[in-house]
Amino acid sequence: MxxxxxxxxxxxxxxxxxxxxxxxxxxxxxxxxxxxxxxxxxxxxxxxxxxxxxxxxxxxxxxxxxxxxxxxxxxxxxxxxxxxxxxxxxxxxxxxxxxxxxxxxxxxxxxxxxxxxxxxxxxxxxxxxxxxxxxxxxxxxxxxxxxxxxxDPGVVNAFARFAIDEFMDEVTSIDIVDINAGSHGKYFATNFDPEINFREFTGTVYSWQNGAWQENAMFEVGHDWDLPVVGTQRAYMSGHDEVHSLSANYPQADVRFWMGFGEHYINVFTVLQNLGLLSEQPVKLADGGEVVPLKVVKACLPDPSSLAPDYTGKTCIGDVVKGIKDGAPVEVFVYNVADHKEAYLEVGSxxxxxxxxxxxxxxxxxxxxxxxxxxxxxxxxxxxxxxxxxxxxxxxxxxxxxxxxxxxxxxx
The missing domain is CATH 3.40.50.720 (NAD(P)-binding Rossmann-like Domain)
Structure with missing residues (x-):
């Protein structure tokens, strides 16, 4: 042990x-x-x-x-x-x-x-x-x-394995859906390290479909998901960690990741990106110094840990897994719902x-x-x-x- x-x-x-x-x-x-x-x-x-x-x-x-x-x-x-x-x-x-x-x-x-x-x-x-x-x-x-x-990655990978093992003879698709239906009350903030958060969404969106990597732009592909507790939520196909291991372990399945975004987040993100403020590459200042725009934006935004006391609402994260069982199509949603306020009361986050x-x-x-x-x-x-x-x-x-x-x- x-x-x-x-x-x-x-x-x-x-x-x-x-x-x-x-x-x-x-x-x-x-x-x-x-x-x-x-x-x-x-x-x-x-x-x-x-x-x-x-x-x-x-x-x-x-x-x-x-x-x-x-x-x-x-x-x-x-x-x-x-x-x-x-x-x-x-x-x-x-x-x-x-x-x-x-x-x-x-x-x-x-x-x-x-x-x-x-x-x-x-x-x-x-x-x-x-x-x-x-x-x-x-x-x-x-x-x-x-x-x-x-x-995600992590529990959602286990959700996929469980759904496939328990309910299917063959898996055809794994769609990971991450919805935060909570509110932190700030004008704009990220729920985890802004630098890591923005880096996920400024590059190419990679998904595994039809046995090959497919490329899309961020916010190019959206879908409305009807989910337990949080209801119908709009999510966008995004590149994400778990797609890369799940596609290796289940290459026969389409593997996609979807994250929920509100219009306000998309608008602010788009302005920051169009201005070059989400770049990880250093830029020269007029006085000859250098800054990394993404690090400046991070320094200006609220620390994600500071959001906890006023956060309300719930998250719903899960896998919509489709496949074949005894020759017939089958679909299962394996998921978890968490509460922001309950988390804060228990551990302060x-x-x-x-x-x-x-x-x-x-x-x-x-x-x-x-x-x-x-x-x-x-x-x-x-x-x-x-x-x-x-x-x-x-x-x-x-x-x-x-x-x-x-x-x-x-x-x-």
Missing amino acids: KKNVLIIGAGGVAQVVAHKCAQNNDVLGDIHIASRTLSKCDAIIETVHEKNAMKVAGVLTAHQVDAMDTPAVAALIRETGVQIVINVGSAFVNMTVLDACIETGVAYIDTAIHEEQDKICETPPWYANYEWKKRGLCAEKGITAILGAGF QGISYTAGVPPVAAAMLVATGEWDAKTMKNVEEMDPKPFFSILDQIGLPTRVKDANGDRAWNA
Whole structure:
């Protein structure tokens, strides 16, 4: 059994991870939080104590580290004696943290595909550009690396696997639908790191259709989805992490990702993009200095974690999976609904951070008990989804299924 966890990152998602690790420290053991800014780690620890979140008495400690520095991360792993690293830092640090885990022989879990700061929307499949290149080394050294174990990617990958295994002989399409029907009350803000948020939507939209990569422009393809709890919502086909692993594991299926956007968001985004303010490339100023426009926009927008106290409404995220069963067409929607206010009251974060932060803790618990200790590199859909759903049910993100027989809990 693996115990003792190092959390990399100190943003809104890391706060959720810290609270959930604390609530389950009888399984996970000692908890360490590390970031470049020690005060942010200390602030998270303070919220954990304020909520009396520790299930049993134990270690909860802050550390300062540059996650881009592999030797420094490896040294911290050895110093703390952790056996599981949950990386919820920027997607820019995935490979350096993964390398530190491989070097020290500990399990690695992340929530998104690695990105390079000076590149946007590289040629797919994105995992193959970075993480998958380490797959052979993980297998050789017996290192467990669970990739993309947030909600999307992550839980939605497990939704797809579950729907296919339980309801179909053959899968024909997987449509991941992410709707945030909540309101934060700000003129304009992003629900997670603005730099990462905008980078997702400024490049080519890649989907996997008819056995090949298809390219579209952002906001080119929209669809109205009729969903439980949140009703009919407009969503647009977007490029997203999970399409790249699901298309590799289910190449016979069309795989698309849809995200909900309001007209106001689209209008502001379009103006920023047309002005060049979403560029990741530096521009020269009149005085000879340089700035990166995207970083300037990020600095001007509200910190996503600051949205939590006033956030209301719900999210609905799930997979519409279609296929064939006994020669007849079948369709199933596997999904979760989360509440922003409930998330804030429990862990002090808004619902988007909550849905992203709870799943990697569930994955860590499965690694700790051995059920997901794969001793190689895996994407979430390559793991048994049922124990994952069982823990998610217990710690705050219940899974539901809607099909021709009605709407029910996944295990009903």
